[in-house]
Amino acid sequence: MILTVTANPSLDRTLELATPLRRGEVQRAGVVRAEPGGKGVNVSRVAAAAGLATRALLPARAGDPLLAALDDLGLPYDAVPVDDEVRSNITIAEADGTTTKINAPGVALTPAHLESLAALIGARAGTAQWVTLCGSLPPGVPDDWYRTMADDLALAGCRVAVDTSGEPLRAAADGRVDLIKPNEDELAELTGTDPEKLREALARNDFGPIVEAAARLVDRIGGHVLATLGAAGAVLVTASGTWSATPPPIVPRSTVGAGDSSLAGFLIAQTGGASLPECLRHAVAYGAAAAALAGTQAPTPDHLDLSGVTVTELSGAARMS
Numbered sequence: 001m002i003l004t005v006t007a008n009p010s011l012d013r014t015l016e017l018a019t020p021l022r023r024g025e026v027q028r029a030g031v032v033r034a035e036p037g038g039k040g041v042n043v044s045r046v047a048a049a050a051g052l053a054t055r056a057l058l059p060a061r062a063g064d065p066l067l068a069a070l071d072d073l074g075l076p077y078d079a080v081p082v083d084d085e086v087r088s089n090i091t092i093a094e095a096d097g098t099t100t101k102i103n104a105p106g107v108a109l110t111p112a113h114l115e116s117l118a119a120l121i122g123a124r125a126g127t128a129q130w131v132t133l134c135g136s137l138p139p140g141v142p143d144d145w146y147r148t149m150a151d152d153l154a155l156a157g158c159r160v161a162v163d164t165s166g167e168p169l170r171a172a173a174d175g176r177v178d179l180i181k182p183n184e185d186e187l188a189e190l191t192g193t194d195p196e197k198l199r200e201a202l203a204r205n206d207f208g209p210i211v212e213a214a215a216r217l218v219d220r221i222g223g224h225v226l227a228t229l230g231a232a233g234a235v236l237v238t239a240s241g242t243w244s245a246t247p248p249p250i251v252p253r254s255t256v257g258a259g260d261s262s263l264a265g266f267l268i269a270q271t272g273g274a275s276l277p278e279c280l281r282h283a284v285a286y287g288a289a290a291a292a293l294a295g296t297q298a299p300t301p302d303h304l305d306l307s308g309v310t311v312t313e314l315s316g317a318a319r320m321s
């Protein structure tokens, strides 16, 4: 079972534009979509679509449109009741695949809400192969909340994956984490690397600087680093090996949910007993499939082009270049 925790869930509203976005002007959207979102919720949606047992833990009041959408999907969840409606995050998707996202701060949580969420995690974690702590923290939540949850889960013998950003990511990376999924900007921020240097290297198909930064992070957290790199694919750095993977050719429609789908893909393969490079292949195939779908749709195994993903082992000199 994959247990996901989303402290700051959202209803993702996507407006599709047939013409390029023009700042300061009135434009009319062709298609409007509303889908359940938030990083852990998305991981659960993708895991469920692959037939895995999963449960999403999140704050949301009874009758919230997000919970109604999860009910429609038949996705198992436990919600801590809060006073306000779950935030809406807005995506503007242009015809060429350019995705502009505006995320709201989210519903503030009180210490009592956090206690209830922590109690839910404790009650459900016993049957989980992985617990994922995902997404931003809403107002009212201390930056080290995921760190505290990860420590508690590690003590209980659970495997923990973290996908967050900013201070909560920094705090999480100060302790033990089994799997962390930064994108290139988050990796740069975590390791004090110039993000421009990482981007320039990627433009030359040189994964060296990414691998070097991720390897430092592996030493720090004691677990695996899955660094996702948008259209360039992803790199997996572990104590036992390092691999890069490039995605199959796709026509991007909305990259929202691509990172979450990558994490889900990795976990789906890992819980199925796949080797580390195969886990990476699944991560990249799931991410690419999500990027090719509109809005925050969850890719299913039918959407995957696994053989279109090229996985390369990076060892010795390549790893250190």
Ligand SMILES: Nc1ncnc2c1ncn2[C@@H]1O[C@H](COP(=O)(O)OP(=O)(O)O)[C@@H](O)[C@H]1O
Binding pocket: 182, 183, 184, 227, 228, 229, 230, 231, 232, 233, 234, 247, 248, 250, 252, 255, 257, 258, 259, 260, 262, 283, 284, 285, 286, 287, 288, 291
């Ligand atoms: N334009 C794209 N073309 C092909 N694959 C993509 C594209 N954007 C994202 N992906 C896939 O999705 C994964 C996650 O995307 P990324 O943008 O790195 O994550 P995040 O959403 O967390 O920033 C990538 O590793 C890649 O496999």
Ligand SMILES: O=P(O)(O)OC[C@H]1O[C@](O)(COP(=O)(O)O)[C@@H](O)[C@@H]1O
Binding pocket: 008, 010, 012, 036, 037, 038, 039, 040, 042, 089, 103, 134, 135, 136, 137, 165, 255, 256, 257, 258, 259, 260, 261, 296
């Ligand atoms: O919690 P945050 O950082 O505001 O992110 C939440 C948003 O990210 C998403 O989970 C998508 O994340 P990815 O594009 O990184 O996969 C959306 O569903 C949601 O609107």
